[in-house]
Amino acid sequence: MSAVERVSSPGRAAPADSASVAPSPRAGGTADDDILLQVTGLTVARKDAPSVHIVDDVSFTLRRGEAMGLAGESGCGKTTTALAVLGLLPGGLRRVSGELVFHGGGRARPLHRLGGAAMRRIRWASISMIFQGAMNALDPVKTVGSQIAEAITLHEPKVGRTAVSRRVGELLDQVGVPAKRSVYYPHEFSGGQKQRIMIALALACRPELVIGDEPTTALDVITQAQILDLLGELRRELGLSLLLITHDLAVLAQACETIAVMYAGQIVETGSVDTVYRDPQHPYTARLLDLLGAHDAPGTLPKPIPGNQPRPNARPSGCRFRDRCTFATDRCAAEAPDLRVIGEGLLPHAARCHFAPWPDGAVDRPDRSDRLDGQEVAP
Numbered sequence: 001m002s003a004v005e006r007v008s009s010p011g012r013a014a015p016a017d018s019a020s021v022a023p024s025p026r027a028g029g030t031a032d033d034d035i036l037l038q039v040t041g042l043t044v045a046r047k048d049a050p051s052v053h054i055v056d057d058v059s060f061t062l063r064r065g066e067a068m069g070l071a072g073e074s075g076c077g078k079t080t081t082a083l084a085v086l087g088l089l090p091g092g093l094r095r096v097s098g099e100l101v102f103h104g105g106g107r108a109r110p111l112h113r114l115g116g117a118a119m120r121r122i123r124w125a126s127i128s129m130i131f132q133g134a135m136n137a138l139d140p141v142k143t144v145g146s147q148i149a150e151a152i153t154l155h156e157p158k159v160g161r162t163a164v165s166r167r168v169g170e171l172l173d174q175v176g177v178p179a180k181r182s183v184y185y186p187h188e189f190s191g192g193q194k195q196r197i198m199i200a201l202a203l204a205c206r207p208e209l210v211i212g213d214e215p216t217t218a219l220d221v222i223t224q225a226q227i228l229d230l231l232g233e234l235r236r237e238l239g240l241s242l243l244l245i246t247h248d249l250a251v252l253a254q255a256c257e258t259i260a261v262m263y264a265g266q267i268v269e270t271g272s273v274d275t276v277y278r279d280p281q282h283p284y285t286a287r288l289l290d291l292l293g294a295h296d297a298p299g300t301l302p303k304p305i306p307g308n309q310p311r312p313n314a315r316p317s318g319c320r321f322r323d324r325c326t327f328a329t330d331r332c333a334a335e336a337p338d339l340r341v342i343g344e345g346l347l348p349h350a351a352r353c354h355f356a357p358w359p360d361g362a363v364d365r366p367d368r369s370d371r372l373d374g375q376e377v378a379p
């Protein structure tokens with residue numbers, strides 16, 4: 001794992017345009033027996049090019065009942081991280097190092113050491129995933145009820161037919177689809193209802209952790225808000241933990257208490273949603289949050305961050321964000337920044353930037369020349 005430096009935070013005011021944030025009910029830290037999933041130093045590489053790390057030394061902790069968001073632009077490694085947790089990496093990729101320990105069902109299980117059969121028992125039953133665009137993956141020639149029933153009997157073969165059909169009804173009810181519609185086929189439902197059915201499928205075997213990979217991306221804004229509300233309600237009712245993967249920080253703020261921002265395969269900032277949205281300490285996070293603020297001014301469109309995320313085999317030396325960072329200095333090209341812990345919390349506030357913590361408010365303004373007069377801002 002990278003070395004982690006501990007530094008003090010100057011404490012800064014909230015940016016005027018920051019999004020509304022979810023409450024952080026357990027900020028301040030909880031006991032270790034609250035940990036559900038511990039990912040330490042996860043590195044995933046291409047099999048045909050082992051030095052190309054798609055996911056690079058990723059570590060995070062997810063606690064029971066917590067909703068954590070994994071954010072970042074397309075291609076930064078979010079889905080690969082989730083697939084590694086589930087032991088479902090595509091054939092071209094391999095976990096080269098790192099530990100994934102799941103503390104569900106009252107015991108610690110090292111997922112990284114489990115074989116195929118053991119992982120299959122954990123998937124759905126303990127950890128389930130709602131895949132990106134999953135609602136289109138429902139089998140068109142089977143009723144939705146029979147598809148949910150199949151998921152239950154596959155993992156719990158001893159459950160009788162009557163009990164299965166009762167559970168199917170309860171699950172549909174839980175996600176707001178009338179139980180009597182279990183005999184309908186997927187094409188007879190709207191996109192939002194299909195996504196609700198996918199959530200019922202994910203809950204079919206009463207998992208402790210649900211991973212949602214862009215579960216609302218294909219939906220209109222109103223349906224998206226309804227699905228996020230539903231996930232929140234289910235989480236509270238069932239005590240679930242949620243790992244929500246999304247490029248959309250507004251979605252994340254609505255659904256999560258903690259956030260890990262990824263860039264070019266690495267985590268570049270972590271913390272409670274409340275802290276990170278009010279006081280971002282990585283220029284990349286600050287620019288992502290600017291995109292949210294741009295929606296507030298009538299008639300303006302959000303300005304994308306100039307440049308593109310580097311491909312995994314063409315990352316710059318030093319800081320991977322430096323080609324797009326208005327604050328970059330010679331040091332940023334010469335030296336790769338560590339993830340520095342700035343403050344405590346459910347997920348400690350940390351940023352992978354040489355200059356974190358930033359002088360009051362400095363990171364919030366994208367144009368460096370505007371306010372720094374060409375001066376280097378190293379603390």
Ligand SMILES: Nc1ncnc2c1ncn2[C@@H]1O[C@H](COP(=O)(O)OP(=O)(O)O)[C@@H](O)[C@H]1O
Pocket residue numbers: 046054072073074075076077078079080081090091092093311312
């Ligand atoms: N099977 C694969 N073989 C080679 N590269 C892959 C494979 N799957 C994903 N990648 C690459 O890994 C990077 C991260 O992909 P992904 O985890 O899907 O990102 P995200 O979910 O953040 O959009 C991308 O550059 C993608 O091209």
Ligand code: SF4
Pocket residue numbers: 282283284319320321322323325326327328329332337352353354355
């Ligand atoms: S280390 Fe340098 S290039 Fe990287 S985010 Fe910080 S200021 Fe920008």
Ligand SMILES: [Mg+2]
Pocket residue numbers: 075078079080132213
């Ligand atoms: Mg993805």
